[in-house]
Amino acid sequence: MVHGPLPDLPGDTVAFSIRPVDGVFYQLFSESAQHLVRGSGLLAEMFAEGTDRAAKAKEMREAESDADGTTRAIIQRVNKTFVTPFDREDIHALAYGLDDAMDEMEEACDLINLYDVASYPSEFAKQVELIQRCAELTAAAMPRLQSLDLEEYWLEIGRLEKAGDKSFRRIISKLFSGNYDALEVLKLKDVVEKLEGAINAFETVAKRVEQIAVKES
Amino acid sequence: MVHGPLPDLPGDTVAFSIRPVDGVFYQLFSESAQHLVRGSGLLAEMFAEGTDRAAKAKEMREAESDADGTTRAIIQRVNKTFVTPFDREDIHALAYGLDDAMDEMEEACDLINLYDVASYPSEFAKQVELIQRCAELTAAAMPRLQSLDLEEYWLEIGRLEKAGDKSFRRIISKLFSGNYDALEVLKLKDVVEKLEGAINAFETVAKRVEQIAVKES
Amino acid sequence: MVHGPLPDLPGDTVAFSIRPVDGVFYQLFSESAQHLVRGSGLLAEMFAEGTDRAAKAKEMREAESDADGTTRAIIQRVNKTFVTPFDREDIHALAYGLDDAMDEMEEACDLINLYDVASYPSEFAKQVELIQRCAELTAAAMPRLQSLDLEEYWLEIGRLEKAGDKSFRRIISKLFSGNYDALEVLKLKDVVEKLEGAINAFETVAKRVEQIAVKES
Structure with missing residues (x-):
């Protein structure tokens, strides 16, 4: 299945691309990254004063389930499409990379809800700000996957x-x-390790994009 | 290699299947799930009063090694078979999913033996009952993979x-x-997380079966 | 692409091999294992008295990054080579297995630096000796992958x-x-689990070599 570039996405300089372009992949990757923006926002709210953490964690589980749907759609499409915008294994790796970032954030929310620590050291909120920034950058990058000028x-x-x-x-x-x-350390360490896991997951996504860019250039 | 349906397995309504059926796959998946039933039984015995935990953990390592053999047999067969009952990657994913469930249970037994906690809160045995129920359901489902009515x-x-x-x-x-x-918490938390990991591994198996059913229907 | 055996590597008894040999793969696997020898040496130095742990951990990060480069080179080559010395998936699994061993050692160094425990029980250094021995054996084995007499x-x-x-x-x-x-236990347990992870990663590599040998024999 061969599609032209999507008209509403930037960076559509495909005139000399050696691959026909299935624009739906870019759209699905963008959708996947949008779930990450939503997820990182929910994660930030977990730390806000007066939040109903149980309700927020439930919302996060729904967001994570929606993100799963997008991941599945990418995998199904790559399995059914003859010509893909980049190597099948790279599409897989990128899709699962985005999914992992969501999973880490969801698990962080889950732990925060479960442990119900009264107040976190202020550095925790800073880590979450970094995560939100990663999610926004990733969401801005995905629609530009086509040009790979990233x-x-x-x-x-x-x-x-x-x-x-x-x-x-x-x-x-x-x-x-x-x-x-020691019991406080156990809880706080679990949570901060999960936040670190989320940041690392975003870095893994960025490295995979870099690898695709290097390979395709 | 093309086999007819195994005569001793239920659900052999393959008359209109679009794929020739290599019945050995269903047999191997059933064998794999039988290892899980055995493993979950050994895990339950780890919590029984008066158990020789070291001996039981050794038995579990043997069961896990037997399960590895079945996993390898599935992977080797999928690599050598031209027509498979469902997509190669789905067979891989299902085989490794079953193997992961065994690994989690084996690691749980190993921790229980290593930490040698005198007595566990009663909720632990309840988790193991759930795991046993998961193993039994999985073992009942595998022979019916062919009909996918699951x-x-x-x-x-x-x-x-x-x-x-x-x-x-x-x-x-x-x-x-x-x-x-705190030291007790460290030990008990490790064990209960591993039990949780086993339950999640069974859920992953069920989700993969669902995905195969959706794809093949 | 078909290469003859590398003249400077032992075990080049390929006269009756059923596969044409791309010697570069053996060279790259050997290079990958050499990174493990270097890494295990750095890990040992982390425990030496008077070590500047921060500097040593930085050196380890560089070693790990070099190892990543070799892993990538193997994966790229397997993707671009028509005839590979053994199954593509086995090359992948072996390359990532070696990479995992490096990652575990790097993470161990990182934790040792981060926790900065004044003095470790003597058993820790013994574990690291085992890791060094594993790395040396692996490095000695890789150039002999061709003969599979391992x-x-x-x-x-x-x-x-x-x-x-x-x-x-x-x-x-x-x-x-x-x-x-309890706080000491938390730190020491994290470190020893990571050392255990490194040893297990070496065992996984050895099992994959065994599987290749069984398959190709």
Whole structure:
């Protein structure tokens, strides 16, 4: 199945592409990244004062289920399409990469709800801001997959991941500083590791985009 | 290689199947699920009073190794068979899904043996009952893969997973209630997370069966 | 693309091989295993007295990044080569298996740096010796992949893994003996689990080599 470029997506400089373009893939990847923006927003709300965490975690489970639907749609399409915009295995890897980012965020929300810690060190909210920024950058990048002019995107995600890693280390040091009892450390460490997992998942997505760009260029 | 349906398996309504049937696949999947029934039984015995946990854990390692053999047999067969009963990747995913469930149970047994907690909160045995029920349902479903009339199976696994999740949450809350010291929490949390992992692995198997059924219908 | 055997590698008894040989694969697998030798050395230095752990962990990150480069080179080559020395999926599995071993060691270094425990129980250094031995055996085995006369290699890795597992269990028992406070246990347990993960990753590599040997014989 061969489609022309979608008229409402930027970067459609496909005139000399060696591959016919099935624009639906770009649309589905964009949809997948939109779920991540929604998910990262819900994750941020988990830390807001007065949030009904159980209700919010339920909303997150629904968002994650919607994201699953998009992932499945990508996989089904790649299995049924003869000519794909890039290698089948790269489409798989990118789709599952986006899905993993959603899963990590959903698991973070789930733990936050389950542990119900009264108040988190302020650094936690900063990690979530980084995650939200990653989600927005990813959502902005997906519609431009066609042109693969995305170097600024993956470099910026790399910078955010580095910042997140530094902050993660500061949080761990703080947790083991003696100001928290062991049971609190257990809970807070689980949550911050999950947030770190989400940031790493976004970095994995960016690396896969970079690999596709290198391969296709 | 093309086989007719196995005479001793139910649901052999293949008259209008668009695929020739290699019945050996159904037999191997059934064998794989039988390992799960055996494994879940051994897991239950780990919690029984007076059990020689080291001996039982050794038995579980043997069961897991037998299950590996069946998984390998499925993978080798799919690699050597020209016409498979469903997509190669689905056979892979299902085989590895069953294998993961066994691994989770084996790791649970291993932790229970290693930590040697004198007595577990009663909720742990309830989780293991759910796991046994999942294993039995899976074993009953595998011989019926051919007809794919398995909706009741995956719905019931979904219900068990939900029940397991609720129970998991109650256990975690109990562990952090202040009645357990931090070292006990560390051990009990590791074990209950592994049990949760086993239940989730069964759910993943059921979801893969559902996906195959949707695709092939 | 068909290459003859590399002149500087041992075991080039390919005269009766049923597959044309692309010697570059053996070279790349050897390179990959050399990264593991380097990585296991850095890991050992993390435990040495007076080590600048932050500097050493940085060096390890660079080593891990170099190893990634080799993994990518293998994957790219397998994607572009028509005739491969063994099944594509086996090359993938072996390449990613070696990569996983490096990742586990890198994560161990990272944790050791992050937690900055003043002094580790002596058993930790013993685990790292096992890891170094695994890395050396793997590096000695890779250039001999062509002849697949590697039974002694995978049996010895199996023995090391068993020894590592026993030692791991002794360490866990020690950690929970009451001589360590819960926060120390948390840190030491994370590190020893990561070391155990590295040994298991080497065992997975050896099992994959065994599977290839069985399949190709």
